[in-house]
Amino acid sequence: MSKLIHEEIDKEISGKSVNIAVRMLKPELDQFMKGLNKAVQAPAKTAGKAVVNKIHPTSGRQSIKTLIKQGQGVSSIPLADEGLRDFQKIAKKYGVDFAVVRDREKSPPVYTVFFKAKDTDAVTRILQDYSAKQIKKPSVAKTSVLEKLKKFKEIVAAIPKKVAEKKKERSL
Incomplete structure (x- = not known):
């Protein structure tokens, strides 16, 4: 036990x-x-x-760092401020990867567009389309909306105004 x-x-x-x-x-x-x-x-x-x-994958506009990381070589072209938006639209149309860097030292902004070295043929085509678009743009400056408004105010001020006469009649 x-x-x-x-x-x-x-x-x-x-x-x-x-x-x-x-x-x-x-x-x-x-x-x-x-x-x-x-x-x-x-x-x-x-x-x-x-x-x-x-x-x-990252495509289109991207940072310069991302573009260089892809390891395919980089080329660049200078571009004025006026045509940057048009260039981006055309580059998106052709599917080119690019990066835009602004040169801060110049008073009218100048941009440098970097793209892959293998895309040089596509970039030449983009530049052709871009230059054709710039040539087609009218060189006549557009009048501002405020100027048009001022012009119409002057026209309205020149129109003679109707004078309304009011007569009171007494009834007997």
Whole structure:
């Protein structure tokens, strides 16, 4: 009988010691599992970004840093302020990747347009379209809306106004 009691006490002691060990190791185990989970998910996140970049790569206007990172060489052309918007529209039409940098030292703004070296043929075509568009633009300056309004005010002021006469009649 005493052997049976000793075995039961041993089981109880071993169960309690296991419970104590589990309680002591649980915070460390939780931290280990969190770290393991992060390590497993990190490559999946970067792989997801790579897939997104393959589906939607950066194209069109971008920063000079992004353009250079693509590792295909960079060429540049200077461009005046007036034609920057037209150039961007035409470049978007041809699907050329480019970056625009403003030269801050010059008083009328001058921009430098950087593009991939492999796109030189497309850029020459863009410049042809751009120059044709600049030639077609009328050189006559448009009158402002305020000037038109002033002109119409003068016309209205020159029109004689009707004089309304009011007569009161007494009835008897």
